[in-house]
Amino acid sequence: MGIREDAFDLLACDGDAVRTRFNEFVSRHGVTSDRGRAGTEVAADADRGDRDDLPALTERDRRLIDRVRLLDTAPIGVTLCGPAYRDTPILYANRTFRDRTGYSLAELRGRNPRLLQGPRTDPAAVAKLREAVSIWEAVTVDVWNHRRDGTPFLNRVSLRPLRGDDGTITHWAAVQAAVQAAVEGPTERIGDAER
Template identity: 85%
Template sequence: MGIREDALDLLACDGDAVRTRFAEFVSRHGVTSDRPRTDAGAVADPDRGGRADLSALTERDRRLIDRVRLFDTAPVGVTLCGPAYRDTPILYVNRTFRDRTGYSLDELRGRNPRLLQGPHTDPAAVAKLREAVSIWEPVTVDVWNHRRDGTPFLNRVSLRPLSGDDGTVTHWVAVQAAVQAAIEGPTDRTRDAER
């Protein structure tokens, strides 16, 4: 398994298995977390040097954000979004994602990931992502995204739903890896998720 698949498995695992899975992830990929944990009511916002008040978040939101924060130094972008019925708002993105896109956490929080779409984004890739969200299924798609300054980059996005204790999808997690490619216009290179 590659780093994207391992990260998705870790992010989706049962809460009791996180420590063991993270130790396995570190030994396999050499990625460690350097982010201090925060109290349950706030998450450190490294872009602003302070804390963002996230008191409206559920305990599950906070636990998942802390889990994604483990990946702040991973060589892949990681995004945690809320439920689709609320327009899938971004709750947290790791440092790699922020560095790659040029957006701060404050600019991203509460917005839908579609803000990365632009003139080079292929509608077929977006349709695959939308379909996966609508049927609550994982998917992997190569999609042209755009940085804050408008510069396009090809991104391999692996998206997976996260279910709560009752089996209902409560969140979405995505792992993104930049793909080297020349801009030749939109691409419809998409793949179904590796299961």
């Protein structure tokens, strides 16, 4: 498995598997917490977590945010968004995403990820992301995003719905990696099929 799939597996696993999934993530990808610790200690911190800065969130929101926090120093951007019926607001973005885009967590929280769109953003790529959200399917798309200062960068965005205990989609997770425009061509996947 690649780092994207491992990140999504960590976000989507049931509560009892979080510690195991995180330890697997650390061993495969060498990611440690910002405190220089890995594995069990970090997962334990996420269980108790400093969550007072997250008002008006459900307990599921808080659990998922704690999981994304485990990935704060991963070499990929990770965002957790709320339900589509509320315009899919960002609930949390890991440190890598914030460093890459130049936005603080306070500036991101509650905003739709479309804030990264700008003059270079291709409407066709945005349409593919919207289609995936509307049909509740996973998608991977290369899209030109813009940092807070307006600088464009090519971003490979993998978007995946997260299901609650009853099987309904409660959140959307996205994994982003900046890519070199000249090195790789655009990728689009909806569901399991490549288009």
